[in-house]
Amino acid sequence: MFGSTETPLAPVRHSRRADWAAGQAISYLMRQGVENPQCLSLAAGLVDATTLPVETVRRAAEIVLSDQAWGRHALQYGHTSGAERLRKSLLAHFAALEGRSVDDLGIELDQVILTNGSQQFLSLVAQVLLDPGDLCLVASPTYFVFLGTVAGVGAQSVCIETDESGMQPEALDAKLAELNAAGELNRVKLIYLVSDFENPSGYSLSAERRRQIVEIANKWSREQRIHILEDAAYRELRYDGDPSPSVRSCDATGESVIYAGTFSKSFSPGLRVGFGIAPNGLVEAICARKGNEDFGSAHLNQQIVATVLEEGWYVPHTNVVRMGYRTKRDALLAALDREFAGLDGVTWVRPDGGLYVWMSLPERIDTGFESSLFERASKIEQVMYVPGELCYGDESGTRPRHQMRLSFGVLDPHSLSEAVARLARAVRGVM
C-alpha cells in the first residue's frame, strides 16, 4: 500500500491564469438569459429565436449527409484552420462586403481561420500576442466579454476616449505618446475595435477614423508591431445608412489589422462558426495555439455553413434578419421615448445597427449588480439589463457607474415595450 485514501484532502491550487479568468460576468448573464424566462431580459446577448434558420440548416445538413462520401468527409477530422471549402466561400463573401473582388483583396486562403464563434478567434489572438502585464487599448465603453478575455491572459485594458464616431484618434495618439514617454510603449501589443455598432454603445467608427487609427498604430509600431484587432460581429446588422469598408481594408500591407467575423449574429450561434483573417505574420502562431486547444472546430458545421453560402441562402436570410431587428430597435426606441419622457438627465443612443441601445442615467444613479436600481429592476419589476460599468477597461480613470446596455436581441416588440415600462418604473423608483 502506498498510503491511505483517508488522508484529508490537500487544497486545490489553480494556475494564475485560472485566477485571471475567474468571476467574469458573461456566464452569469448568459445563464440568466437562458434560465429566467419569467424575467424580461434586456441583458441577454442571445439572438432572436424567431430569426434562427431551422429549415435552412435542415436542408443544408440533408444535402451534406445524404451523400455518403461528403457525409464521411464532414464527420471526419478537418484541418486545424478549418474546411477549405468554407474558407473560400467566406473570402468571396468578405470581398462582396468590401465591394471588391477576391483577387483585389490580396488575402491568401491560409490567412482565413475558422473558429468556435468569433470569440475563440478573439481569445486566440489575445493568447498569441498578450503576455501578463501587456496592454490592450480599447474604446470606452467596449465589449465587456473581450475585457474578460484580456484579463484572462493577465493583460490590462486601457480605455481610450470615444464618441459617437468611435474611438478618438487624437486620444489614441496622445495615450501612445504618453506611454512612450513613460518608457511603456513596448507593453502595448493590441488595439481592439468593434468597428460597426459597438457593443454596448452602438457607435460605429467613421471611415476617416478607420484610416487614421491604422496610421497611428503603424506610427507607434517602433520596436514591435502594434496590431489592431477589428471585431466585425455586427457588420451585417445595419438598418440605416451606408456601410464603410472595414478597418482591415485601410491596412495597405495587410500585416497590421486582424479581422474577426462570425455567423452567430446573422445566422446561428448554435453552430459556433466564426472566423478570422490574420496577417501572414500571425497565421502560424494562431493555428499552433488552436492545435493545442482543439485541433480544429466542428467540421460538420463548417460544411453546413459552406452549403448555405454556396446555395445562395445566406444573404436573403440576413435581409430577413435585418428587417426583424430593425422593427425591434424601433419598438425599443419608441418605448424609451414614451416611458422615459420627462425624466431629466436620462439619455440614450439611437444606433444604426447592432443589437444594443446604450442608456445613461444621471450620474448619481448607480446601475451596478449591487445597486438598488439593479435589485429593484431584477427582483421587483422583473427586468434585466447589463450594468454599464462592466464595459470599461482596467485603466479607465473614474469608471462611470450610471449607464446600462439594453439589448433588443431576444424580446419581441411587445415584450420590449413592456420591459421598458418596467425599467422606467424601476428608474423612477430610485430617482
Place this chain on the structure above:
Amino acid sequence: MFGSTETPLAPVRHSRRADWAAGQAISYLMRQGVENPQCLSLAAGLVDATTLPVETVRRAAEIVLSDQAWGRHALQYGHTSGAERLRKSLLAHFAALEGRSVDDLGIELDQVILTNGSQQFLSLVAQVLLDPGDLCLVASPTYFVFLGTVAGVGAQSVCIETDESGMQPEALDAKLAELNAAGELNRVKLIYLVSDFENPSGYSLSAERRRQIVEIANKWSREQRIHILEDAAYRELRYDGDPSPSVRSCDATGESVIYAGTFSKSFSPGLRVGFGIAPNGLVEAICARKGNEDFGSAHLNQQIVATVLEEGWYVPHTNVVRMGYRTKRDALLAALDREFAGLDGVTWVRPDGGLYVWMSLPERIDTGFESSLFERASKIEQVMYVPGELCYGDESGTRPRHQMRLSFGVLDPHSLSEAVARLARAVRGVM
C-alpha cells in the same frame, strides 16, 4: 495625418505562450494524413472513414431540425458547460461503462462539462492547473499531443517508467519522493494517464495500479492537491479481455481524478463532442476558462449526440466500430508477423484495443523525422509512421529514438498489409 503607412513594418512579437505552442508535430502529421492520399499512412490519428455514422447523424439531425422549437433551441447559444440533456445521457452512459447506477456514482450534473472533443477538455485542465515551470508526470511513452499541451502552457512533463501494465506505481512513488527531497514537490500539479490502450504503446493500466496510483497521488498531496487526469479516449475500443472500472471510480472522494472522454474515436470526430467529469473543486475554474475561450461548444452537435444516445443508436454503432477495428488490428499484426520475420531486434506490442501498435527497432536505428529511415519510408516507399521519440516527455533521461507508432485507424486491411510490406522494405534498407 498621424503618420505614414510607408514606414517599414516593425517586427511581430508573439507572447511567450505562442512560442511555447509553436512547432508541434500534430498539425504537420494531420495535414500529411489529409493531404497525401498516395502515401499510405500508418501515422494519421484519423478514424476509419467507413465507420463514420453518416446515416445515423442524418436521422438525428432530421429529428432535431424537423421540430421548430427544438431546432431553434439547438441553433441558439447554449450553456458554457453544454446542453443539460446530453450531460444527463452521458452520465447514464458513463455509469453503464462503470457497471454502476447513476445514483451510485455520486456525480452531479454540473461536474460534466462538454467540450470541442476531449482535446479542449485536456487543454482546459492544463490551463487551470499548470503555471509555467510546473510539472506534469506522464507515462513513458505517452500521447504526444498532450505533451504539446503541457509545453503550450510553459509546464514540463516528467516521464515515469512504464511497462505493459501501464505506469509503474513504484517508479511514480520514487519520483515524487525524489522531488519532495529536492524541495520541488510543490511544482507537481498533475499526473496524466491514458488508462486504456495508451496512445502510442497500447498498454492499459491494470486494475491494481489504478487504485495504487490514486493512493500515491493522495499521499503526496500535502500542501496542495496533485490531480490525476484520466484520458479515456480509447476506452470503448476494446477488442479482447475484460474492461476495468475507470481510475475515476477508484477515487473515493471524487476530488482527485479528472476524467476525459470523447465521441471522436467511437462515433465521429467531425462533430467535436467530447466531455470531462471534473472534481467539484475545479468545475468553476474550467467553466470560467471555457467562457473566455468560446462560451460553449456547438449546441446543435450536442443535441444530435443526445438524440443518438436517447434513441439507443450509439451502443450498437460502437459494436460495429469495434468489429471493424479488431479485424484491422489483426490484419496489421499478421502483416508484421509476415513481413518482419527474421529481422533481429524488431519487436512490437499486441494491443487489446485502441488504434495503435508500438514497434521497437534495434537501438542503433533512428526513426526520427530527420532519420534516413523516415526519409526512405516516406519518400521512396511511400509509407508514414509517427516517430517514437515524439512520445517522450521533457525530462525523460535518454530519449529513445528507435521506436515508432503504427496506427491501424485509417487504412483498410489490404492497405495495412501493403503499408507494412513497404515499411519492412524501408527498415531492411537501413539495417
